[in-house]
Amino acid sequence: MIKKIAALLIFPAFFFIYSCKADIPVFSPELGRDEKPIVYKTIRLDKTDEKNIGYILYDPVMKKVMASLNRNKLFIPASLTKIPTTAAALKILGPGHRFQTTLAISGNIDNGIINGDLYLKGDGDPFLRITDLLEIINNLKNSGIKKITGTFYFDDSSLHKYDMTSRDMKNDASYNTGIGALSLDFNLMNARWDSSRKMKKTDIYLIPSLNIYKIKISEDKKMDEDKFAYQDMNDYGLWVLTGINNKNGNKKLPVKDPGLYTAHVFARLAGIQGITVPDPVFGILPEGCKTLYIHRGKPLVDIAEIILTYSNNLMAELVLLSTVKKITGKAMDLEEAGRTLSDFYVSKINNVNWEGFRLVNGSGLTGKNRISPEQMLALLLFADNGIYDGRSFISLLPISGWKGSLEGRMGNPESAFHVWAKTGGINFAVALSGLVMTNSKRPLLFAVFISDIDMRNSTESEGNSVLKDTIGKQAVPWSKKYNQVIDDLIKEWIVEY
Numbered sequence: 001m002i003k004k005i006a007a008l009l010i011f012p013a014f015f016f017i018y019s020c021k022a023d024i025p026v027f028s029p030e031l032g033r034d035e036k037p038i039v040y041k042t043i044r045l046d047k048t049d050e051k052n053i054g055y056i057l058y059d060p061v062m063k064k065v066m067a068s069l070n071r072n073k074l075f076i077p078a079s080l081t082k083i084p085t086t087a088a089a090l091k092i093l094g095p096g097h098r099f100q101t102t103l104a105i106s107g108n109i110d111n112g113i114i115n116g117d118l119y120l121k122g123d124g125d126p127f128l129r130i131t132d133l134l135e136i137i138n139n140l141k142n143s144g145i146k147k148i149t150g151t152f153y154f155d156d157s158s159l160h161k162y163d164m165t166s167r168d169m170k171n172d173a174s175y176n177t178g179i180g181a182l183s184l185d186f187n188l189m190n191a192r193w194d195s196s197r198k199m200k201k202t203d204i205y206l207i208p209s210l211n212i213y214k215i216k217i218s219e220d221k222k223m224d225e226d227k228f229a230y231q232d233m234n235d236y237g238l239w240v241l242t243g244i245n246n247k248n249g250n251k252k253l254p255v256k257d258p259g260l261y262t263a264h265v266f267a268r269l270a271g272i273q274g275i276t277v278p279d280p281v282f283g284i285l286p287e288g289c290k291t292l293y294i295h296r297g298k299p300l301v302d303i304a305e306i307i308l309t310y311s312n313n314l315m316a317e318l319v320l321l322s323t324v325k326k327i328t329g330k331a332m333d334l335e336e337a338g339r340t341l342s343d344f345y346v347s348k349i350n351n352v353n354w355e356g357f358r359l360v361n362g363s364g365l366t367g368k369n370r371i372s373p374e375q376m377l378a379l380l381l382f383a384d385n386g387i388y389d390g391r392s393f394i395s396l397l398p399i400s401g402w403k404g405s406l407e408g409r410m411g412n413p414e415s416a417f418h419v420w421a422k423t424g425g426i427n428f429a430v431a432l433s434g435l436v437m438t439n440s441k442r443p444l445l446f447a448v449f450i451s452d453i454d455m456r457n458s459t460e461s462e463g464n465s466v467l468k469d470t471i472g473k474q475a476v477p478w479s480k481k482y483n484q485v486i487d488d489l490i491k492e493w494i495v496e497y
Helices: 002-007 041-046 078-092 130-142 258-272 300-310 313-328 334-348 373-383 453-460 465-473 475-496
Strands: 053-059 064-069 098-110 113-122 152-155 188-193 204-207 213-223 227-232 237-244 250-254 280-282 290-299 419-426 429-437 443-451
Touching (some): 064 373, 078 300, 078 313, 078 419, 204 213, 258 280, 419 475, 429 475
Parallel strands (some): 113 152, 152 280, 213 237
Antiparallel strands (some): 098 113, 188 250
């Protein structure tokens, strides 16, 4: 009877329904020991340096490691970090948790006028959209409110805030946004310019157009890929276009102060709707204020699926900060939060070699995180040891050849839909972890890492900038090559097992 039940389990979410109100029990996976390392044909043919690759393949029904290589060696997980981040959030906050954005006033409302101050407070909603702000504003409009006589405050004090996700990455990269409890539409704005005619100052602009951000074109610009430099001018942030690609006149730029930005967008939208709102300033929402409206975001299980499917860094960091605040009762910075999450897993998962395990953030946008294949397998088993509002954790992951970051990978008929897994990749580090359904209808869990840590360190260390730039340009073809190695290895498993 047990074998019949096991055969029906495509996703190994074993008989455990999590209640967010209950204490999380210690989890003890049976990983077993494989007898000897196995080097597959894919690795031998590619002549991949074995010291740079590690993997583990596991049968969750038999509770047996089928194969491994360097299972206890530490690698750079990149965005595989989002697995422990979202798993902890689902278990600690609960799959139905909804982040809230609150609009409140001090004072009273008289004949459509708020005689007092207005407060917009966020508690870290990773998926607050402009349409959600419009929903709040339309509620004000439908209540007949036309003006605020006092001050408009934004309150993003519930979490630590940052002007970028990682200082190791480019400051104009769309994946390297500011982080704050009051974030909006992934904290991105559009830079647009017309490069089809002679460039003038009026040819470049930002959407949305706000007085806290300005943009201009450098006089000594180069005909190159679109490059921007950022300058803090005290009263506003200045983006300078320093390199132009004639074929592209649109680029997503990261927001540096999310709370201030979100509040300015709110004021702009309110003005368009006929409600006069002054420019915002920071202020903490006092007790006793009257709540006008509370926007409740998506359930956390839906947010987790977005994070895992599209690998959004901002959303992952906000979820991490909220999760550790629930654990400790206080707001922490990212490194403290990463350590807290690391300690949480070491205390909650037994029978695992945790030596060297390290998280310094929740997104993986860093070269400092370290996870071994065995540790990653344990994290994946922990994550899928539950049902989250009717969903297994594995079902939240991208699907090969079809969905999210795996849409363009393993899409041939022999491997499409066979793999549900999280991707990971930064310069000189790629990874993949999840479930592979083999041709024999056997669900196997896996984690694969390829990291050239020496090359990675060369691009981060101080010294010869020309050498660093030369090495950096090798990162894209390197990632392309070794993502293909991982895909070929997975295909080999599909056939063999």
